[in-house]
Amino acid sequence: MGYYTTSQVAKLVNLHPNTIRRYEEWELIPKPKRAVNGYRIFTDYHVELIQLARIAFEIEILQSGLRQKMWKVIRALATYDFQLANQNLTDYQTAVNQEIDRAHEAIEIVEGMLQNAVDENIPKSLTRSEAAAYLEVTVDALRNWELNGLLTVKRSANRYRIYNETDLNRLRIIRTLRAANYSLESILRLLLTLDQRCVSSIKNVLETPKPDEDLIAVCDQLLTSLELAQKNAIIVRQKIALLKAHYQATEKEESP
Known part of the structure; x- marks a missing residue:
């Protein structure tokens, strides 16, 4: 597993370091551990989740609480609750389909x-x-x-x-x-x-x-935006599966 500083993560995901700190404040990523010097220590999971979140929030649709539903997906992933994340994503997809109809x-x-x-x-x-x-x-x-x-x-x-x-x-x-x-x-x-x-x-x-x-x-x-949101949700679903597999493999490696 890789370990990164705030600035390194920011460079990897092409965001400002302050934005990475906002992700932590908004509980969109797991709270990072701290090094002896007090600096945050980020992992590959943080990097992958931030990249997933950027896809998830790419379409700015507010009606029917769609934005909030997607926030729930990412926040569930920030606590490693993959089942809840998938349930929240299903709610999101249902709402998007209703809006399209x-x-x-x-x-x-x-x-x-x-x-x-x-x-x-x-x-x-x-x-x-x-x-x-x-x-x-x-x-x-x-x-x-x-x-x-x-x-x-x-x-x-x-x-x-x-x-x-x-x-x-x-x-x-x-x-x-x-x-x-x-x-x-x-x-x-x-x-x-x-x-x-x-x-x-x-x-x-x-x-x-x-x-x-x-x-x-x-x-x-x-309609164009809703259809893009529909497609993005499918990509998010696939990436949740990859994130879960990566997390489980890492947990297995680190277990005694």
Whole structure:
């Protein structure tokens, strides 16, 4: 087994030494032993676990507690509890699969809305509070969507916002996609494309940021990111098996 200082580990995993100390503080790696001089002593297990953690955290997805679920996987490995790590990873994979299903379902619902644009059940005109109640969202949500440019609402003679059928149809699309955790940027991109009547694939529009978008977050490519998380989880599962085998072999070597 190899033994390393903090700076040596940092060099091996291409991270700053302070980040290695953060991994210890966050309980993402086993607490290292100390040399006589007080310096931390890291092992191959630490190095391999940090490398595994970097793969695990590569996709920054926060909804449904996905990030926290992956933290539980790594923290279980930090205590050498491989069974718990695999159980937590199964929970993570189940949640990712559910999110993928929700994202696809939202696209199907929106496609159905667009194909059946005429809906006699949609009210002709509603105030903001009435629209919020009809859509089962908060007034603050409506206000936020308007502030982010997803909707421009006309005002009545008394200066109150009035939502017509077109507005309500648009809001139903926004609500459906937001419920599936699509970002406001992705939804705006889709709505602008719908306004231009040049949508060939809703999924492609939602998943393809424009070249001039300065900052692209994970949820601006929701399905793509979830599918990458799905693939990463498979890699993490394989590496857990390798980490367990390495740990058991080391324990066997060191046992009297």
